[in-house]
Amino acid sequence: MRHVAIVGSGPAGYYTAETLQKADDIAVDVIDRLPVPYGLIRTGVAPDHQSIKAVSRRYEGTALTDNVRFVGHVSVGSDVTIDELVGLYDAVVLATGAPNDRPLDIPGAGLAGVIGSAAFVGWYNGHPDFAGLDPPLDAPGIAVIGNGNVALDVARILAKTPGEFGGSDIVAHARDALAKSAVREIHILGRRGPHQIAMTPKELGELGHLERASPRVDPADLPPEGDDAMLEPGMRKSVTHLRQFAANPVAKPVTIDFDFFAMPVAIEGEGKVQRVIVERTTLDEDLRSHGTSETYAVEAGLVISCIGYQTPPIPGVPYEHGRGRFASDEGRILPGLYAVGWARRGPSGTIGTNKPDGARIGEMVLEDIGRGAGKAGRPGLDALLAGRGISPVTFRDWRRIEEAEVAAALDGNPREKFTSIEAMLQAIGR
Numbered sequence: 001m002r003h004v005a006i007v008g009s010g011p012a013g014y015y016t017a018e019t020l021q022k023a024d025d026i027a028v029d030v031i032d033r034l035p036v037p038y039g040l041i042r043t044g045v046a047p048d049h050q051s052i053k054a055v056s057r058r059y060e061g062t063a064l065t066d067n068v069r070f071v072g073h074v075s076v077g078s079d080v081t082i083d084e085l086v087g088l089y090d091a092v093v094l095a096t097g098a099p100n101d102r103p104l105d106i107p108g109a110g111l112a113g114v115i116g117s118a119a120f121v122g123w124y125n126g127h128p129d130f131a132g133l134d135p136p137l138d139a140p141g142i143a144v145i146g147n148g149n150v151a152l153d154v155a156r157i158l159a160k161t162p163g164e165f166g167g168s169d170i171v172a173h174a175r176d177a178l179a180k181s182a183v184r185e186i187h188i189l190g191r192r193g194p195h196q197i198a199m200t201p202k203e204l205g206e207l208g209h210l211e212r213a214s215p216r217v218d219p220a221d222l223p224p225e226g227d228d229a230m231l232e233p234g235m236r237k238s239v240t241h242l243r244q245f246a247a248n249p250v251a252k253p254v255t256i257d258f259d260f261f262a263m264p265v266a267i268e269g270e271g272k273v274q275r276v277i278v279e280r281t282t283l284d285e286d287l288r289s290h291g292t293s294e295t296y297a298v299e300a301g302l303v304i305s306c307i308g309y310q311t312p313p314i315p316g317v318p319y320e321h322g323r324g325r326f327a328s329d330e331g332r333i334l335p336g337l338y339a340v341g342w343a344r345r346g347p348s349g350t351i352g353t354n355k356p357d358g359a360r361i362g363e364m365v366l367e368d369i370g371r372g373a374g375k376a377g378r379p380g381l382d383a384l385l386a387g388r389g390i391s392p393v394t395f396r397d398w399r400r401i402e403e404a405e406v407a408a409a410l411d412g413n414p415r416e417k418f419t420s421i422e423a424m425l426q427a428i429g430r
């Protein structure tokens with residue numbers, strides 16, 4: 001028997017498990033710190049993008065195969081160490097994603113009301129770590145920093161009316177707080193221009209169909225239309241949306257302003273954020289942005305920085321600080337230790353990008369471990385955890401938590417999530 005542990009039950013973890021479980025004589029344990037599986041599908045993907053979340057049914061199929069087991073509510077690092085796992089399993093695959101925000105390194109970034117997207121997205125998605133965030137939504141201005149899809153998710157969620165959350169699984173605390181929001185102007189600050197955005201067309205197009213909010217683009221920021229021809233087709237579609245927003249400004253109570261060539265250089269306020277100081281930029285030949293020393297202020301009572309994520313380092317595991325990911329040779333970190341998904345590649349690509357990644361790492365592991373080295377594996381982990389008084393949450397337990405969440409859903413919504421670990425455990429009688 002060969003034994004593999006996967007740390008992290010998000011897309012990268014389950015796509016890896018999907019490949020591994022097809023092999024003979026293998027036992028795969030998918031370990032997660034939370035009592036609930038699916039990682040970013042549950043707590044990252046926007047609650048109004050249910051079609052993307054539907055992929056969790058595929059992971060469920062993998063989780064329910066005989067040779068795959070979910071080991072929930074077990075923290076690697078405190079309940080069990082990486083070294084212990086490497087001792088117990090033929091291979092340990094880190095599929096821990098990139099849950100930490102890249103720091104916004106400007107004066108004032110520590111003021112109250114300046115929040116990273118990991119925290120804000122975690123808050124509206126009911127991640128137990130961020131359920132108590134309580135972001136200030138009492139000022140009309142909000143600044144969203146970054147020109148990626150996360151900035152779009154955040155701006156759209158801030159702009160939606162309660163009715164537009166019908167059919168979503170946004171959690172009650174966010175639904176209630178957003179319903180009372182004073183927001184009138186959302187500024188999306190991009191340090192480069194329309195041709196340098198990292199936003200995909202479908203997500204950008206959604207901004208054109210909001211009930212009370214409309215996007216604004218200054219036509220002067222757009223490059224000559226002929227230049228769009230050199231863009232790859234997806235980007236061209238995205239830029240076409242921006243051109244449409246610029247050509248047809250629609251008056252609605254909430255505006256979503258795209259501030260291009262706009263680099264936040266400081267955040268100011270008395271005890272809490274009141275404004276972002278933005279420096280206008282130009283681009284050099286290599287399309288890098290440079291300040292022009294012309295500045296302006298964006299009034300904002302909440303600043304959400306959506307400038308990318310990083311994987312938290314683990315002591316003793318080689319790490320690339322500049323890239324915010326584990327250091328690996330195509331996935332091999334150290335003998336018996338692997339990385340997959342964002343923990344390997346860094347925080348880019350869609351959920352689907354993890355599918356070929358998981359398959360490759362799964363095959364690499366199978367090739368490396370051969371028939372296995374007679375390690376203790378699953379029974380070994382169970383004995384170690386039992387000795388420490390730790391009782392993992394099983395997949396069967398998770399399905400009971402899920403049933404309770406589905407039963408608590410508002411009419412038309414798929415579920416009402418538990419937002420604390422205690423409430424999740426209570427649902428299974430612990």
Ligand code: NAP
Nearest residue numbers: 146147148149150151191192198306307308347348349350
């Ligand atoms: P991202 O796509 O890497 O975008 C990060 C943005 O932050 C870029 O516009 C970048 O600008 C900007 N930025 C970085 N450092 C900055 C700084 N110091 N000051 C100002 N701006 C800064 O990251 P993301 O939006 O977090 O998304 C992560 C991944 O998840 C992406 O692959 C994304 O497509 C994916 N995702 C997909 C969906 C979806 O498909 N619906 C939803 C959410 C996320 P520069 O280009 O100038 O560096």
